[in-house]
Amino acid sequence: MADEVRPVIRAAGAVLRDGDLVAVVHRPRYDDWSLPKGKLDRGEAAPAAAVREVFEETGFRAVLGPYLKAVRYAVDGVPKVVDYYAADVVAGSFAPNEEVDELRWLSPAEAAGLVSRDEDRSVLAAFTALPGGLRTLLLVRHAKAGKREHWSGDDDLRPLSAAGWRQAEALRGVLPLWGAARVHAAPRLRCEQTVRAVADDLGVAVRSEPALSEEGYWPDRDAAVARVARLLEEDGGVPVVSSQGGVIPDLVEALAALGGVALEEGRTPSKKGSAWVLSFRPGAPGWSTSDPVSRWPRLAAAHYLPTALGKPLS
Missing domain, CATH: 3.90.79.10 (Nucleoside Triphosphate Pyrophosphohydrolase)
Incomplete structure (x- = not known):
C-alpha cells in the first residue's frame, strides 16, 4: 500500500x-x-x-x-x-x-x-538583509495559447486558449498586489491578452515592447537589458512586462549575473502564466550618458511565482 x-x-x-x-x-x-x-x-x-x-x-x-x-x-x-x-x-x-x-x-x-x-x-x-529603496518589475510569461501546430494563421495572432484566459484572470488578481501601475507586452496577441485585463483595471494602455519579443531579444540582448533598465527608471509605478518563453529565462539570468544574485535552486523556470518578481536597486542618475552598463539598476532579489492560480486545499 x-x-x-x-x-x-x-x-x-x-x-x-x-x-x-x-x-x-x-x-x-x-x-x-x-x-x-x-x-x-x-x-x-x-x-x-x-x-x-x-x-x-x-x-x-x-x-x-x-x-x-x-x-x-x-x-x-x-x-x-x-x-x-x-x-x-x-x-x-x-x-x-x-x-x-x-x-x-x-x-x-x-x-x-x-x-x-x-x-x-x-x-x-x-x-x-535586503537593501533599501528597491524597485519592482513583474516579468510575466504569456498564458496558454494552444499548440502552434493547431493554429493555421499568423503565429503572432495566436490567441489565448480557455485555460489561458483562466490564467490571465488569476494574474489580474495577483499582479496588482505588488503595485502594478504600467503594462507592457511583447508584440504577440497572446502576450497582450495575458495582461490586458490588468491594464483595463488600471485604465492604461498596453505598451508594445519589440525588444522583449523573441525576434527582438536575441539579435541584441544588451538592448533588451537596457530596455528593462529604462522601464525601471520611468515614473509611474511598478511595470508589468508580458513576454515569451524564449526570452524570460535568459533575461532573468542576465539580470541576475549583472546584480550578483544567486537564483533560487540555480534555475530559471518560465511556465505559461507564471511570473518573476524582480527587485532592483535604483540606478545612478544620468546612467544613460556615461558608462551606462555599470550604472544600470541592479537586480537585488528574484522570486518565481509558478502560477497565480491558487491550489485547492484539503
Missing part, C-alpha cells in the same frame, strides 16, 4: 513596514507576539493571502515587495509552510479585533527581540 499523503497547512504573512518600523502583533488566542500571518483560503494564492491576512489582523492595506522566505514547522504533527513577503503600508489604521488585541511598531531589531518564535526572527533577518 502506498504511503498516505500527509496534508500540509499552507499560510502566508508579511513583514509590514511603515518607514523604518515594522509591525508586530499580539494574538490573545496563543498569547504570543508574531508577524502578521494566516492560513490560505481554498483556491487562494499565497501573495493574496499575505495581503488579506495583513489587513484582517492589522487594519492596514499593503503593497507587496520582495519575497523573503518560507518557514516550515509542525502543528500537532501536521507540517505547516508559511510564505513571507516584505510589504509596505498604503493606508489604514489598527483596531483590536478577534485575532489581534495589540499592535506595536518597532525597529526590526526590537521586533526580533519581541516575537515569540525563532522562525519569525529568521524572517526578520531576511528582511533586514
